[in-house]
Amino acid sequence: MCTGRVDPAFILRAFSNGTDGVFIGGCWPGECHYPMDGNLHALSMVLLTRKLLGRIGVNPERLRIEWISAAQGIRFADVMNDVAKKFQTLGPLGKGEGIDEGTLKFKLEAARNLLPYLKLAERERLSVRFETEEQVNAFFASEEMDRLFRELVGDNFAISQIMLLLREKPLSVAEISERLQLNASEVTRHLQRSVRQGWVRFDESRKRFAAAS
Secondary structure, rough: OOOHHHHHHHHHHHHOOOOEEEEEOOOOOOOOOOOOOHHHHHHHHHHHHHHHHHOOOOHHHEEEEOOOOOOHHHHHHHHHHHHHHOOOOOOOOOOOOOOOOOHHHHHHHHHHHHHHHHHHHHHHHOOOOOOOOOHHEEEEEEHHHHHHHHHHHHHHHHHHHHHHHHHHHEEEEHHHHHHHHOOOHHHHHHHHHHHHHHHHHEEOOEEEEOOOO
């Protein structure tokens, strides 16, 4: 399978299933058999997903991509040995970051629910045509990318978590604030936006916010 088909959903699903690390191996840049340079697209998806993992609290080094041709058996062995050692050093997923299992599962689910929006944003706002690996790395390390990521993910990740909580049961601003470790003004702002979008309603009888459907 071409690495161009790598989807962040595959990666997050692996972590949701308890995988301690994810490795992706692809053809060297410039050697892709497809006109869209699938390996550079895969690199973009990996770098975007690494930023999302960092937002969750998962060490981005748990996700790694390397270029290896079919003729490089020795390089493949060396890379896999290095990858195995690195993942072992990082320790079990969650424990290595100091995140309890329940919190990690919750945040990963919130991130997975955010992916359709991120894919749309990637097509519309992060769609940059790269010709080299250096261009991809430079873009994702740029202040412009950091600004776009904060804009696209910051509030939306918080809202995704709030929606997960409200699908379980109605909650007050204070209860949401305590669960997510956000200040009440932030939670109120997110709820107001969600109400305007029709995702959340205020239950007068319980004095709590609830998912609209």
